[in-house]
Amino acid sequence: MSGVLAGSSNTLGRVGIYDCHVHSAVSADSEMPPQDAIARAQALGVGLCFTEHVDFECSSDKCFAADISQYLTDYEQYRSDTVLLGAEVGLTYNSRAASRKAVSDDRLDFIIGSVHIVRDYDLFMPEFYEQDLPWEDIYRQYFAFTIKVIExxxxxxxxxxxxxxxxxxxxDIKNVEYNTFRKEYDKIFEMLIDRGKVLELNTRRLGDPSAAKCLYSVYEGYYNRGGRYVTVGSDAHSTEVIGANFDIAADIAKRIGLNICYFKNRRLRV
Ligand SMILES: [Zn+2]
Ligand SMILES: [Zn+2]
Incomplete structure (x- = not known):
């Protein structure tokens, strides 16, 4: 892979993965100085793409919509072959025009689209799960909204x-199993593939063996529908999380046959 950092001798360096999901002090929920993130990624032998929050709908009092133009100007000094500048945009229906405008800056290397809010419910908050519905139906609301915003x-x-x-x-049932929600997962995978988009393999939960097992089936399902590429991201908000569980992610991708990619200038690279 082209992401190998010269001189690195650890396993991750040989794999050459980019951590394509990292927040720094530009995001409202991180205080990580960008220099610290870059130093940590270099020590691990991984590339890094900053993906600062652009969320116009959220339940927090803090502003989660970073000023992308200002961020790109301020961080241009850090850009290199192994340090890229991206954003994580909250996929919403009502504020999609503002979101589209906010991430239209052509200096962005990469844009993650993420569902943090389902209709008016912040998935972080308990209210979504307290609706008077069976748990399967509540998970199906999440999928239905995800399908709507991809559209x-x-x-x-x-x-x-x-x-x-x-x-x-x-x-109690936290893992959203592929076999239980196959129709919904497959629809999402088909929509992504049809639109030339890829799926992130987020490493946050891979340290939990039951979560890793569940996600293996999900990503195998993605492969079986025709998916061939994944970005890998830790969703780090602090230095110790950068590159976390990347060995597990690399193993999952290899066993399934998925290619780990990253984006530069909005183009897929491997
Ligand atoms: Zn997110
Ligand atoms: Zn994130």
Missing amino acids: HCEYFDSLGHIDYISRYSRF
């Missing part, structure tokens, strides 16, 4: 953390 939001390259709901679910 209407064309301005992203990789669909972020498909298992995001499992992070915050208040149900």
